[in-house]
Amino acid sequence: xxTIKDVARKAGVSVGTVSRVLAKNDTVKQPLKLRVQAAMxxxxxxxxxxxxxxxxxxxxVVGLVVPDITNPFFAQLAKNIEMEAAKxxxxxxxxxxxxxxxxxxxxxSALLDRAVCGVIVVAASDGSITHKADVxxxxxxxxxxxxxxxxxxxxxxxxxxxxxLYGLGHRRIAYIAGPLSMDVARSRCEGFVSRIGTLSTTSDxxxxxxxxxxxxxxxxxxxxxxxxxxxxxxxxxxxxAAASDQQAIGVLRCARDLKLDVPLDISVTGFDDITLATxxxxxxxxxxxxxEALAASAIDQIFETNSPAQDKAIAGExxxxxxxxxx
Amino acid sequence: xxTIKDVARKAGVSVGTVSRVLAKNDTVKQPLKLRVQAAMxxxxxxxxxxxxxxxxxxxxVVGLVVPDITNPFFAQLAKNIEMEAAKxxxxxxxxxxxxxxxxxxxxxSALLDRAVCGVIVVAASDGSITHKADVxxxxxxxxxxxxxxxxxxxxxxxxxxxxxLYGLGHRRIAYIAGPLSMDVARSRCEGFVSRIGTLSTTSDxxxxxxxxxxxxxxxxxxxxxxxxxxxxxxxxxxxxAAASDQQAIGVLRCARDLKLDVPLDISVTGFDDITLATxxxxxxxxxxxxxEALAASAIDQIFETNSPAQDKAIAGExxxxxxxxxx
DNA sequence: CTGAAAGCGCTTACAG
DNA sequence: CTGAAAGCGCTTACAG
Numbered sequence: 022x023x024t025i026k027d028v029a030r031k032a033g034v035s036v037g038t039v040s041r042v043l044a045k046n047d048t049v050k051q052p053l054k055l056r057v058q059a060a061m062x063x064x065x066x067x068x069x070x071x072x073x074x075x076x077x078x079x080x081x082v083v084g085l086v087v088p089d090i091t092n093p094f095f096a097q098l099a100k101n102i103e104m105e106a107a108k109x110x111x112x113x114x115x116x117x118x119x120x121x122x123x124x125x126x127x128x129x130s131a132l133l134d135r136a137v138c139g140v141i142v143v144a145a146s147d148g149s150i151t152h153k154a155d156v157x158x159x160x161x162x163x164x165x166x167x168x169x170x171x172x173x174x175x176x177x178x179x180x181x182x183x184x185x186l187y188g189l190g191h192r193r194i195a196y197i198a199g200p201l202s203m204d205v206a207r208s209r210c211e212g213f214v215s216r217i218g219t220l221s222t223t224s225d226x227x228x229x230x231x232x233x234x235x236x237x238x239x240x241x242x243x244x245x246x247x248x249x250x251x252x253x254x255x256x257x258x259x260x261x262a263a264a265s266d267q268q269a270i271g272v273l274r275c276a277r278d279l280k281l282d283v284p285l286d287i288s289v290t291g292f293d294d295i296t297l298a299t300x301x302x303x304x305x306x307x308x309x310x311x312x313e314a315l316a317a318s319a320i321d322q323i324f325e326t327n328s329p330a331q332d333k334a335i336a337g338e339x340x341x342x343x344x345x346x347x348x
Numbered sequence: 349x350x351t352i353k354d355v356a357r358k359a360g361v362s363v364g365t366v367s368r369v370l371a372k373n374d375t376v377k378q379p380l381k382l383r384v385q386a387a388m389x390x391x392x393x394x395x396x397x398x399x400x401x402x403x404x405x406x407x408x409v410v411g412l413v414v415p416d417i418t419n420p421f422f423a424q425l426a427k428n429i430e431m432e433a434a435k436x437x438x439x440x441x442x443x444x445x446x447x448x449x450x451x452x453x454x455x456x457s458a459l460l461d462r463a464v465c466g467v468i469v470v471a472a473s474d475g476s477i478t479h480k481a482d483v484x485x486x487x488x489x490x491x492x493x494x495x496x497x498x499x500x501x502x503x504x505x506x507x508x509x510x511x512x513l514y515g516l517g518h519r520r521i522a523y524i525a526g527p528l529s530m531d532v533a534r535s536r537c538e539g540f541v542s543r544i545g546t547l548s549t550t551s552d553x554x555x556x557x558x559x560x561x562x563x564x565x566x567x568x569x570x571x572x573x574x575x576x577x578x579x580x581x582x583x584x585x586x587x588x589a590a591a592s593d594q595q596a597i598g599v600l601r602c603a604r605d606l607k608l609d610v611p612l613d614i615s616v617t618g619f620d621d622i623t624l625a626t627x628x629x630x631x632x633x634x635x636x637x638x639x640e641a642l643a644a645s646a647i648d649q650i651f652e653t654n655s656p657a658q659d660k661a662i663a664g665e666x667x668x669x670x671x672x673x674x675x
Numbered sequence: 676c677t678g679a680a681a682g683c684g685c686t687t688a689c690a691g
Numbered sequence: 692c693t694g695a696a697a698g699c700g701c702t703t704a705c706a707g
Contacts, residue, residue: 399700
């Protein structure tokens with residue numbers, strides 16, 4: 022492997038000069054610069070990144086810690102982050118926290134030890150551990166400690182879904198929320214409920230019931246049953262809005278069991294737009310999370326060290342598919 | 349940040365000695381060692397990894413390049429690799445090749461430039477580019493160049509599935525293969541076909557038809573239709589074995605369209621055991637890929653530099669679920 | 676068994 | 692604008 026010394030010798034300049042053209046420093050005059058570049062090409066020179074890291078105390082790597090890369094949403098995020106990082110010729114170091122606060126802490130420290138130039142964390146816990154880091158740290162999707170958070174605008178998305186359902190004429194609606202101890206679940210719920218509140222008038226009232234559960238399939242199925250099973254068809258909601266696609270798919274399953282047609286008897290909506298959303302029958306109307314924008318924004322925060330770090334909520338759009346229809 | 353010098357001073361020894369206890373070198377005598385460790389603890393000393401990398405020309409990081417981390421199988425692999433690496437206090441640097449040979453090459457080079465101690469690649473192409481690397485490179489699942497391959501024993505798995513179906517009494521079977529230009533598809537197909545061949549006797553013959561397609565849902569649905577739609581029920585196969593879960597799920601969908609009951613009218617099997625396999629109705633009988641073992645074995649290959657690198661095929665097991673039954 | 680010292684390959688004030 | 696030189700924090704022969 023040729024070193025900076027070799028190219029300096031070949032170009033007949035000092036290593037300082039070579040280093041400066043490497044840094045794309047415009048201080049090196051054209052003729053010299055060309056000579057140096059020619060030498061680099063000829064030797065197929067590649068800078069030793071470890072040496073550079075030792076001097077600058079930072080490498081072209083951004084750290085990413087997610088609860089579980091196996092979760093499709095996090096995988097999508099990871100992919101887009103890797104692509105954004107690559108654009109700036111940075112690599113990404115990946116770590117899983119396995120939804121454990123302790124592991125999360127360890128992983129972040131390990132990343133920091135490796136002198137990454139920043140770390141993006143999709144928090145596993147409400148972990149309020151403050152790391153003394155001299156590089157930017159940003160939370161993605163779920164807030165970590167007191168670091169700035171980039172996330173989907175859950176409130177806004179749920180509002181849009183309320184509008185969608187309202188526009189289809191639904192006036193008897195059930196909302197299945199996630200665990201309201203979680204910020205995400207709360208934002209989504211509040212967005213939906215508040216929007217319905219402003220839409221409902223005395224002359225054209227909306228009946229809304231809210232049911233809290235987990236974010237998963239089973240919870241959706243179970244709550245779907247309590248909502249649909251007991252009541253006569255003229256008292257039954259005409260639409261169920263779920264706080265997650267998984268819940269919504271659970272509702273779909275339960276509707277099938279109850280011989281209810283979706284969307285003829287009942288409209289169903291989710292939130293997230295996971296892959297499964299297009300594989301179920303009927304395909305699910307949902308809010309698509311702006312994954313590319315989230316990733317791009319997170320990477321931006323890492324690199325724009327001059328502008329002050331701050332929270333950012335990015336709007337998602339409703340994706341209309343087969344699971345919703347006019348009443 | 350305290351350096352090795354600081355702890356040397358505090359412990360009253362030379363930096364060489366500190367470095368030696370750091371290296372878990374047993375050459376340092378007990379009393380000194382203790383003093384050094386005390387100093388390290390007190391100062392909360394952490395070695396500068398970049399400096400170490402510069403000297404040793406290698407960091408405690410293994411590189412991983414996959415075609416697309418968004419693919420659940422690769423995500424599982426990545427997760428397990430990260431866990432295995434963590435056991436040896438190594439991190440993993442992740443890169444996506446986006447199924448592009450050129451990108452793959454670039455990513456591997458980038459990883460190598462960063463002085464990783466080895467790279468694991470799930471090949472995107474049959475990419476026969478040989479990199480001059482002084483660190484181990486191993487292929488996972490899909491062979492890269494001429495590097496050793498760790499993979500599921502596709503041949504064996506398909507044989508087991510043939511046995512399973514045979515044991516249930518099926519004697520009229522259709523096999524849906526993947527694209528036979530791919531090694532994986534070929535191994536799976538050959539395993540199944542050869543096993544059926546040896547099982548079939550003149551007194552108890554098995555009818556087997558093979559249908560080549562892609563590995564995806566649509567291909568399964570389409571081939572399922574050609575297999576099931578044309579024939580009278582007494583000539584129809586009693587089982588369809590697919591080379592992938594996605595194909596099998598496509599078959600399930602088509603069976604439902606044709607009002608055929610699975611598994612009463614027809615048994616259906618897949619290969620891979622993706623998450624969806626347990627979410628479809630009925631749940632899919634399939635071959636589970638030994639993901640943990642694959643990951644562990646790949647990491648082993650990176651670290652066991654003394655034993656010669658070589659191919660390794662790891663057996664998967666059949667997971668019996670609702671989509672198969674006795675005729 | 677331990678210390679003194681060279682050196683890994685860069686970057687960056689400091690002069691000129 | 693360019694060169695000479697110090698130094699980043701380690702590891703590892705080389706002596707003793």
